[in-house]
Amino acid sequence: MRIDIMTLFPEMIEAVMRESIIGRAQDKGLVEVRATNIRDYALDKHRKADDAPYGGGRGQVMLAEPLYLCHQALCGGEKVHTVFLSAQGKPFDQQKARDLLAKERFILVCGHYEGIDQRFIDECVDEEISIGDFVLTGGEIPAMAVADAVCRMVPGVLPDEDAFTAESHWDGLLEHPHYTRPENWRGRAVPEVLLSGHHLNIESWRREMSLRRTKADRPDLFAQFTPADKRDRKLLDKIEQPDG
Structure with missing residues (x-):
């Protein structure tokens, strides 16, 4: 390039x-x-x-x-x-x-x-x-x-393709929140799911947070979003619930 x-x-x-x-x-x-x-x-x-x-x-x-x-x-x-x-x-x-x-x-x-x-x-x-x-x-x-x-998208510039395909705007959504050590900082704790070691649950949580953040902060992007699979549709149904 x-x-x-x-x-x-x-x-x-x-x-x-x-x-x-x-x-x-x-x-x-x-x-x-x-x-x-x-x-x-x-x-x-x-x-x-x-x-x-x-x-x-x-x-x-x-x-x-x-x-x-x-x-x-x-x-x-x-x-x-x-x-x-x-x-x-x-x-x-x-x-x-x-x-x-x-x-x-x-x-x-x-x-x-x-x-x-x-x-x-x-x-x-x-x-x-x-x-x-x-x-x-x-x-x-x-x-x-x-x-x-x-x-940054040129092959080899970042460690792997996930370094940019998983970030904000790649698939029309904002990125999920990030946390690092310590587990508790000034009374604010890291979400328990991220400490669980259960990768499928972590992935689902991150996708849900991405959808929620986009809906709250960029409703224009959220309105254009098309669910990628059944998991997305299920998460969207959850978010749209009154107590979701």
């Missing part, structure tokens, strides 16, 4: 993506996350990458030509799926992370200031993605979030 990130602040990307799990995955050659400085493709000695917007208004807009030249250099004459991190983009979710994983290589473009010249978007961008209905100072944090979400 290779991800190229076009940015005005490559040091910001490298400082995060070279640490922890993703950093170790890069050291092992499982993934490659490259940050490329758009200013390296500026057309003047001052490495200018932005200018005032046509039509007036506040702020600066990133220039199309340095973006284009940077993009072309990364593509090397090939077609590479390109994503612009944008507040106007479609919401990023686990399914989109899986879609990007299947591409094996893609480019993330980080905007800054008031945005980037629309003509570069029209010419080079395949899709726009947003990580939420809020605005940040630049696309670097969203780009790192997308890269992390995709890279």
Whole structure:
């Protein structure tokens, strides 16, 4: 898996993506996350990458030509799926992370200031993605979030597939609660079922807690959930009971 990130602040990307799990995955050659400085493709000695917007208004807009030249250099004459991190983009979710994983290589473009010249978007961008209905100072944090979400699913990055398939959003549900030592912390005890050693009961409890948590905290997700088997239907019946 290779991800190229076009940015005005490559040091910001490298400082995060070279640490922890993703950093170790890069050291092992499982993934490659490259940050490329758009200013390296500026057309003047001052490495200018932005200018005032046509039509007036506040702020600066990133220039199309340095973006284009940077993009072309990364593509090397090939077609590479390109994503612009944008507040106007479609919401990023686990399914989109899986879609990007299947591409094996893609480019993330980080905007800054008031945005980037629309003509570069029209010419080079395949899709726009947003990580939420809020605005940040630049696309670097969203780009790192997308890269992390995709890279962790690459085989070998995490210990096994269950490390991500059992987590929130993989099957449309939120994840169950987690507990560790001590058994009693400030008067709060670990649920007895987790101490029982009965794996089927533990699995059933975790599934039930996942369903309950999703229903309480994300009713929008719960409304779209389709039971996977008879066990799910039985648990849903239990949850829907007045005293459930």
